[in-house]
Amino acid sequence: MYHYEMLGDERFQQFCQALIAASFPNTQCLPTGQPDGGRDAFVLRWMREQQRLPALERELVIFQVKFIKKVNDSRSERDMIEQIARSEKAKLDKLKGRGAFKYYLITNLKGTAHPDAGSIDRVNKALSEALEVEAYCWWRDDLDRRLDNASGIKWSYPEILKATDLLEKLVAGQLGEEEERRRGAIRAYVTAQYEEDKELKFKQTDLRSTMTDLFVDLPMWPLSPWNTPPRFNLKRAIRAPTRHSWYAHELAIEPGRNTLAAASFFMHQTGYTNFENVVLEGAPGQGKSTITQFLCQALRMALLGKSQDLAAIQQGLRPSQLRIPFRVDLRDLAKWISGIDPFHAKQRALDEQEPRSLEGFLAGQIRFLSGGHSFNVSDLTAVARASHILLALDGFDEVAEIGLRQQLVTEISKGTNRLVAAGGYSVQAIVTSRPAAFAKSVRFPRETWAYFELLPLEQSQIDEYTTKWTKAKGLKDSEALALKQILEVKIKESHTQYLAKNPMQLTILLSLINSRGASLPEKRTAMYDAYMDTFFSRESEKSTVVRDNRELLIDIHRYLAWKLQTSAETGENGSIEHSALRTLLFSYLDREGENTSIVDALFNGIIERVGALVSRVQETYEFEVQPLREYFAARHLYETAPYPSDEQPLAGDKFDRFKALVRNPYWLNVARFYGGCFNKGEILTLVNELTELSRQEPYTWTSHPRSVALMLLGDWVFTQYQPAVRQIIAFITEYPQLRQLLANAEHGNSLWSSLPERSGRGEFVEVLWKRLFTTKLADEQRALANAIQQNTPIDERITRWKAGASMVSLAVWARIGSYLHLYEVASLRDLCLDHIRLNDEILKHLLMMSRYDLLENEAYFERAKSLLLDSMTNGGVGLEQGRFGRLAMIASLTWVSQYTIAQIDETDLPLKYVLERRFGSRFARTVEVIERQADTLAPEEREAAEAYRLFLDTQTSMLSTNLAPWSELVAAFRKAWGDCSAIDRIAFWGAGVRSKGATGSDVPLAEAPDLVEAARYIRLRSGAPMWWREQLLADQPQTERRRLLQLLLQWGTAKTLVKVLDVLDTTLNSLDLGQWDRLIRDYRSGQFGELTNLFELSKSDLTRVRQTSARLNLYLGLRLIPAQRFELAKAMAEMPLIGGGPEGPFALQTLVTQCREATRWKSALPKIETLYAGGASTLTRVDRDYSMPASVALRVSSAPEHYPLALVAFADAQLTAQAGTQAPKLVEVANEEAWFQP
Structure with a gap:
């Protein structure tokens, strides 16, 4: 009845898992194509509620799927049983130690029913004897009967329904009494x-x-994740036990x-x-x-x-x-x-x-x-x-x-x-x-x-579409080759490259190359002009109606586009009924003084021959695609507009119409086409109109005029007159208004892309470079670098970056190199860096970009390893081909996020499977690379890699309740690399296991033979303020003091932290800047989003904290609920902050992200300005549900240099949206100003 063989091995396993889950709701299904330890799925039954078993015992039901390709082969049944007995016995013995007591084999073979002698009875008996547990087999008939009542599964595996009418098969018996109808x-x-x-x-x-x-x-x-629903947030997916894991898994993009x-x-x-x-x-x-x-x-x-x-x-x-x-x-x-x-x-x-x-x-x-x-x-x-x-x-x-x-x-x-x-x-x-x-x-x-x-289309998709297009056109091989060669040459030109990134424009581009060869227009509007000219020329050869009335037909299309575009803006659907179209044509011909007797011929020409209109609903017509309607509407508005004249002013001239278009968001794409209509003599006036628009309410404090100017610049509108290009570049790069454009590119919806050379790319980039090396604001540096990267090839970026080395500090210079995306693509030879200039700051950025391959040699390895273990928090999944080495392995093994997941996961799967489900195939490949390369490592590092493998193979239920796996892992890591921050982070997380029996060891961290045991002992003192007071007052090296403070911050209770405020304040301020930075960095590295162990202080205690040092405010602020963290951030803004420390960024980020209520802005905005002026920076993004009063948006937009770019972008979006909603419908403007009255 069902054709399971159509599924193949892995799909059959997934299908069986779906059937199992339907019968056993708590089933845990394991990934396909991976080592599974003898299980494709299992059900874990905890026996806590049953008196006959101890509280911690459990029953484990194992499911194993066996897909047989040749179901009619009589040897299959025997071979299957023998193979299972051989291969699964040892695995099941291990599983029995974990509570396995029942085993199900699921197969697509058909069983036989003879008592005792039939395959059903024989296999059940043979499996039970061989595996020494209660065993059953689900045969093909078992699958059929379960599937009969599981219609939802059939929709997910339609291959098994081999039918000419799947719809009928899928809904059969499901639609009630009226099913047939x-x-x-x-x-x-x-x-x-x-x-x-x-x-x-x-x-x-x-x-x-x-x-x-x-x-x-x-x-x-x-x-961007900050614009994504909370349930799709990647960080929350990592933090949540199971329900969000699919997001990370599904969006795990393949390397490259x-x-x-x-x-x-x-x-x-x-x-x-x-x-x-x-x-x-x-x-x-x-x-x-x-x-x-x-x-x-x-x-x-x-x-x-x-x-x-x-x-x-x-x-x-x-x-x-x-x-x-x-x-x-x-x-x-x-x-x-x-x-x-x-x-x-x-x-x-x-x-x-x-x-x-x-x-x-x-x-x-x-x-x-x-x-x-x-x-x-x-x-x-x-x-x-x-x-x-x-x-x-x-x-x-x-x-x-x-x-x-x-x-x-x-x-x-x-x-x-x-x-x-x-x-x-x-x-x-x-x-x-x-x-x-x-x-x-x-x-x-x-x-x-x-x-x-x-x-935009990628090159591979452009090539694929071009090949399909040439075949669909029926071009000969030689013609197709010639077309592809022209496209290959033209696509290297910036303006043609831009046109080819859009599927519709690529279609037009291919049509033009096919008809005109290499002679292509530069402007977007001109390309549509050439395209429609080619089209009408072709149709003229086929139709006397088109040939005799070509210009009139073009004018009619433009007029129709205007009418349908305006009707769409007023709530219609952009179409016109048959008789209404005929009436409109008659009216147009009469008003234009044309012969109305040709209305029928023109009507047929429009709907049958010319083909810009199509009929989607019978007896109605509309433009086939919206961009064509917008193009024709723009041409109509431009061609019918009078020239401006000082002697006889006329309403609705070319520039009046342009201003009306750019003010209305619905007409913005029409405005782009319209801008491309202006000729050389009109361009300077267009520049002046844009400049004047920026001085008029409500656009004075918005980026809109400059965004439109930059958009038109990218469309090649100004290239025909280079002085106009220079004026537009000067206009859009005016400071501080440039920050609005940069902010929108970073945080909002930007209308601009890379500029062509003749559209002022060189002048534009020169302004960006100068500002890049003079600004001290990190968010502005990043935005400038991204704009440069978008408009500059890698060789040019490297040259200019190296030339700016003497203009800024080494740390800032290294950071700029990162913002310019140099480290991720360039080699050391490309960067031309010698041993002296390859300072620790550069090394850190190379490590952050996972460029371990550049640092494996003797000259850099030890420095890079030291930084990786003591000064970095990066690591993760996705080792790229050819980039694996010892540094990559260290980064992968010490990546702390995987260990936090081990503590919070609730699936009871081996950690390896949990991480693979969360991070997809990239994590699996990382593990495979580590195992494959283990033999090339030194003995101590080989032992560390083996300990890591064993840790990954351990179930998360064991990892979250038992110290032993953590102690063994950390011991192996310490043997390989010694004590360091990276290993501390792992040990301190391991100390948090949920176990009453694990009491730890009362040994100082510096002397501990077992670091996890020592950290566990300290963790259990989280509610003992007197013990902590004694420890903090003790005379000890700064490193050990920092480690204690990290454990207190991670595990301390609110009561403990409050009772040691005085000594805590003194201790925190005794740390040098390096130890203080490391403390905050190491704590934050293991946290994802909002923590579950946040607490709230009493009003009096909060007042006490606000009166202490900035360091203590930050330290406690990391554990406080958001509302109280906001109060501490305001207090910190009034304190003297050490430049380069974490206090300023923490306070600024808190104020920016917590200003969701209108009542908070009055107190927060001046403090945000103070912190930002003091050098604090934040790269935080602002959520779409952010709330900002119009008065605040106006204040930010009127002085964009005083606020973080995240706020600048949001404020600009608020004011621009407000201006857009106030814009009248274009047809109302046209009627009021009498655009079309004689």
């Missing part, structure tokens, strides 16, 4: 959307290709890759790796809609049994889990919610009985596309209960009206929750939108929606 409607709906989306359509290229012919997956990246493949990522989400609510952002023409179109179409192929189409898709893009896809244009949903029926050509009110909800719309869409099947919300709910669902919600940015956008956000969020609550298996919603910079401020809440960003 419901299934028929869904099948008709899916089929209709399948036929509609068969082709990747872009009519202007004269190209018709199937999805499989032309689709190329696109790169994307999750938006910087991105995720969008379609592949969404296609293969199952179980705990599933992002249920997603916003996929991308620039105009970036391919957002194509991604969702492909996802839906691939799912339809599988559901409808289109095996030939599905086979044409590369393996990695075929769906591994099936969902019923619903593809929705959000403009239609917006009309539905507002009470208009979007499925009729002529606008009419929605029937009052229709629910204005997401579910109501989906039911209506199914009725419409299925050809009139009866289907309602109750039917949809029944379908949701029986299936996995994908909601592809396309074009959120195309709904311009703010109120409607908010209604959409509310209804989609509520609707998806209702569908999930209906009892369905899962509902995934993917909303596509342009980034916030292109739309007004309403967004889906980041607490419940994960944001991903489509990135």
